[in-house]
Amino acid sequence: MQDIHMLLRQHRSIRSFSNEHVTDDDVEDIVISAQCASTSSHIQATTVIRVRDTDSLKQIAEAANNQRQITEAPVFLVWCADMHRIGLACEMAEGDMISGMTEQFISTTVDVALAAQNAVIAAEGMGLGVCYIGAIRNNPQVVTEILELPKHVYPVFGLCIGHPAEDPETKPRLPVKLILKEERYDDHNDRELIADYDETMNNYYQKRTNTKKVSTWSKEMARRYESERRPHMRDFLRNRGFEMR
Amino acid sequence: MQDIHMLLRQHRSIRSFSNEHVTDDDVEDIVISAQCASTSSHIQATTVIRVRDTDSLKQIAEAANNQRQITEAPVFLVWCADMHRIGLACEMAEGDMISGMTEQFISTTVDVALAAQNAVIAAEGMGLGVCYIGAIRNNPQVVTEILELPKHVYPVFGLCIGHPAEDPETKPRLPVKLILKEERYDDHNDRELIADYDETMNNYYQKRTNTKKVSTWSKEMARRYESERRPHMRDFLRNRGFEMR
Known part of the structure; x- marks a missing residue:
């Protein structure tokens, strides 16, 4: 099934969509495919809430970095x-x-991610484009209130789906040698491999931004991890019944 | 791409494998496909360790419920x-x-799950069968020691891959009506839908075990959640640098 490998490798997030309709049946098909993913001891801990209401969408977008x-x-x-x-x-x-x-x-968070990734593959297999929205965790309380989520339910991420109105390049990934290790975690070549990849990403950023963005993967990671991102998550989850005992 | 939807829907865990070889190139291909999954702000937080050593595998199996x-x-x-x-x-x-x-x-746990699910689809697209092993979390300390994982790395799950030597039925999933909700979390029909599904699962268990297993989804969930599963996870993670602040 060469075309499946092609499909997986062509993935890139789509943030701009045409007006072409996606039917309710398509959405149901996508969610049924999602359900077919493995689930830890059959817990099937995934719930998907489709939001169509304009006000709800607007409030969620505001809570999620105005995407x-x-x-x-x-x-x-x-x-x-x-x-x-x-x-x-x-x-x-x-x-x-x-x-x-x-x-x-x-186990519930992994369940959701496995199911959602199946949904993504199903959608992309239909020619649709998708974009995960992790930024709903910027203000998960607002999302929880809009969706009237009961205790013991938390919103992990959003997912936009539609017909692509853009065709961005795929983004280079870390060298597979860095990701796939044999027998044990040996990192003695990792700095060198990261340095190579930094070069690749610098070229990618410059090409994509007409040389305006000069950065590397390492720099992006340092920028991201030098401050406390979403420090509210612990208390939010605790209040929702995920105490992390 | 109808065959992709077919592939997703035919998924079932494979626990018995033929002797047919899976090449190193196949494994690398699978991991490269895994890397193409979405990753939160490009953190690419997944590392895959292939274990071949017989002693290591034996120890991991012992730690993971002797699977x-x-x-x-x-x-x-x-x-x-x-x-x-x-x-x-x-x-x-x-x-x-x-x-x-x-x-x-x-974000790192979700990253791993999205990547792994891509790996599963890639492997199944090659005619291989897979089985996730969440049970490595039964004794994650043993796995951590065998794989010499540094601080800030934790083993989320294992994955067995090979050519299937069995052809089990797919396992029925919850009704999509229960999973996919509109606008808000409305559960007023959920008990009824769960009761229907309990019937479906009872039939499935009886058929699969020659009427020996009489159970329902609800009963299985109650059995699973009435005791503290893997209560060591919090302290294990804390010791590995995942303090959950």
Whole structure:
């Protein structure tokens, strides 16, 4: 299935969409494909909320760094890690759900990500373009209120879907030698490989911005990690029933 | 691309593999496809460690609920969330990496899951079968020691890959109506939908076990969540530099 490998490798985020319609059936198809991903002990901890209401979309976009593709994409989905439904199931089976464990946070979050990535492949396989919106975690409380999320549900990320109105280049990835290791974590060549990649990314940034952006992967990482990003997440999650015990 | 939707929907875990070889090039191809998944602000926080050593595999299998597919699969990969490499990059750019934030834990864990799911699709597209091994989190300290993982790296899950020597049925998923919601989290029909699904799963279990297993999804969830699963995860992560601040 060579075309599947091609499809996976052609991925790039699409932030500009044409007016062409995406049908409700298409969205349902995409979500059904998402559900077919592996799920830890069959917990199926993913809930997807489709937001169409203009005001809701506007408020979510404002909460998420004003990313205009949230209001402009034909389809905007919020992917939630959901232990509320598991709680319902436990009640129905006359059991008590223990909540707040770190392990539950990991397994539900991973569940959502596996499902969403299946959705992305399904959508791209239909010729659609997508863009994940991690920035809904900039203000997850606003998103939680708009979507009326019950306790034990948290919004992991958004996903814009639509027909692409742009055709950006794919972004170079780290050398596979850096990513794929044998037997143990050996990093003695890693600085050298990162330095090579920094060169690649510098060329990429310059080409993409008409030489205006001069940066490297290392510099971007240092810029990103020198300050506390989204420091509210711990308390937000704790309030939502993910105490990380 | 109808065949991509077919591929996604035919997914089931494969736990029994033929002796047919998977080449090193195949594995590299799979990991390169994995890298093409979206990554939060290009952090590329995934490291994959291939374990071939018989003793290491045996120890990992013992730590992971004795799942025999770990030692029997032609390929066994451990997928790690890696902030150590980002730390190296920060040093190279003369920056100081802030670590231990809950948000970093989320973004790196999501990064790994998105990449791994791409790997799964790539492998299945080549006719291979896979099985995620979340049970490496049963004893993540042992896995960490065998793989000599540095601080700020944690093993999220394992993945077995090989040519299938079995052809199990796909496992029924929750009704899409339960998963895909409109505008807000409305659960007033959820008990009814879960009850329907419990019926479906009871039929599935009975058929698969020659009527020996009588259970439902709700019962399985209650069984799973009535006790503290992997309560060591918080302290393990804290010791590895994921303090969840």
